[in-house]
Amino acid sequence: MPPPLLSRTLDPILGVFTGVFAYYLYERHPRTALPEELRLTSLLRWKREKWQQERERKLQATEDPIDWQVIAASVEAESDKQAPK
Template structure:
């Protein structure tokens, strides 16, 4: 294993920072000229909205109608039938 350049913890941080900074420069450089819908932030927002729509659809599909009044009435009826000490 080669020796660390700066330190064992600073080298990975420096690598991640360099990668993020390079991607930022790639997205904002006029020569590459990415359109707004192809930038990472808009793609992340699109993916998040898609995930939220899918989650809402799943929650609505599994949502059951619960008659809470009937449940409370049955609990009260059971408590009335049980002998009191």
């Protein structure tokens, strides 16, 4: 294992910062001129909206009315069976 340049904890932090900063400069540089719909923030926003819609669809499909009184009655009946006589 090579010796750390600055310290064992600062080297990874510096590496992550450098990578994020380089990607930021890549997206914002006029030469690359990425359209707004291809930038990371808009792609992440699109993915999150898609995930939320899918989650809502699943919740709507599996939503069954829960009858808490039936559940409470079954728990009481079960506890009455197990109670010592």
